[in-house]
Amino acid sequence: MKALEIRDVSFRYPIGKDFVLKNISFCVDHGEFLAVVGANGGGKTTLCNILRGFIPEFQNGCDFSGEVLINGRKISDYSSGDLAREVGFVFQNPFIQISGVKKTVFEEIAFGLENLGTPKEEMRKSVTDIIELLRIGDLKDKHPAELSGGQRQRVALASVLVMNPDILIIDEPTSQLDPQGTQEIFDIIRIMKEQNKTIILVEHKIDLISEYADRVILLNDKGILIDDTVDAVLSDKILLNNGVPMPEIAEVADMYLQLKEKKTDRLPVNMEQGIRFFRDSMGEVS
Ligand SMILES: Nc1ncnc2c1ncn2[C@@H]1O[C@H](COP(=O)(O)OP(=O)(O)OP(=O)(O)O)[C@@H](O)[C@H]1O
Ligand SMILES: [Mg+2]
Missing domain, CATH: 3.40.50.300 (P-loop containing nucleotide triphosphate hydrolases)
Structure with missing residues (x-):
């Protein structure tokens, strides 16, 4: 399934x-x-x-x-x-x-569990664990309205992950x-x-x-x-025709291939593949 x-x-x-x-x-x-x-x-x-x-x-x-x-x-x-x-x-x-509607970040993160009727002790433990996992202990007593955009994004993620x-x-x-x-x-x-x-x-x-x-x-x-x-x-x-960039390493490799007038079956998309790509390509040249 x-x-x-x-x-x-x-x-x-x-x-x-x-x-x-x-x-x-x-x-x-x-x-x-x-x-x-x-x-x-x-x-x-x-x-x-x-x-x-x-x-x-x-x-x-x-x-x-x-x-x-x-x-x-x-x-x-x-x-x-x-x-x-x-x-x-x-x-x-x-x-x-x-x-x-909540006065602290801690209560805000607990809100979803509270709505599901989770027992208080279990709720407290889940919220404490998720605050530790996301390393947002410094925010827990703040009023949610005081948070910056980035802090809100972390608290928003915590309020979802806490529901497991x-x-x-x-x-x-x-x-x-x-x-x-x-x-x-x-x-x-x-x-x-x-x-x-x-x-x-x-x-x-x-x-x-x-x-x-x-x-x-x-x-x-x-x-x-x-x-x-x-x-x-x-x-x-x-991707490029649809408003999405390629990974930087793919763009660099593509530029290299154009300079060398070479072709490849597949461009590298991450660091590991990039290292392999340049090691192989440069090996061929020397
Ligand atoms: N509530 C709405 N009523 C009418 N049209 C809407 C509504 N919400 C989104 N749209 C339209 O639906 C299309 C898709 O919007 P959507 O927000 O799903 O795109 P997106 O891929 O998430 O964009 P972005 O990358 O900017 O977040 C857009 O043309 C948008 O104007
Ligand atoms: Mg969107």
Whole structure:
């Protein structure tokens, strides 16, 4: 059984002229890490909202067809509490995620567990553990309104991870973060992968995807353009025509090949492959 299955989904917003998603189908295995890339406005956030059951539920008057299954069960058959236990969703905009009704970050992170009626002691332990894992102890007594964008992004992630869902849908978790903050979030995502979580991540920072994801989907307004392994998608120049950069190492290798008037079957997409590529290429030259 797949963790997630999306079957022939098409969607148009009530006020939209065109369909944002057209005939989208794909599956995600348990423990798989899928990255979704595409130009701005390509429908990535809309797709995330479908995968968490928010669309079409809260979009009156939209056009929706197709089916979404979570662990083999139709998403529409889940109660909101059951779905929250299975699927954790981190918003693109951390300013939306924070509830605004709690006085401290600690209480804010506990909010979801509180809604599920988790016993107090268990809740306290889970929140303390996640604060330690994300190294945000310095924020725990702050008022959520005092947080910077980057701090909010960390707290938003904590408030989802604390529920311990098996499936994580994460929409651009590092948009507000500097390089160090971005690396910290990816360190946490790596830990989630090691814990065998199923991860669907929307991210523009392609070099990070190349290091961590298993598979990549390229989405545009026509549908899914490619759905393949990280190595296959990130070395494909089709990305460049769709508002997505290639990994830096692929661009450097491509430039080198053009200078040398050579060709390769596949460009390197991460550091390890890059080192091998240049070692082999330079070996040939000397
Ligand atoms: N609530 C809405 N009502 C009508 N149209 C919407 C709504 N939300 C998004 N859209 C439109 O749907 C399309 C896809 O938007 P979406 O936010 O899903 O794209 P995205 O790939 O996440 O973009 P980005 O990379 O900028 O986050 C866009 O053309 C957008 O204008
Ligand atoms: Mg988006």
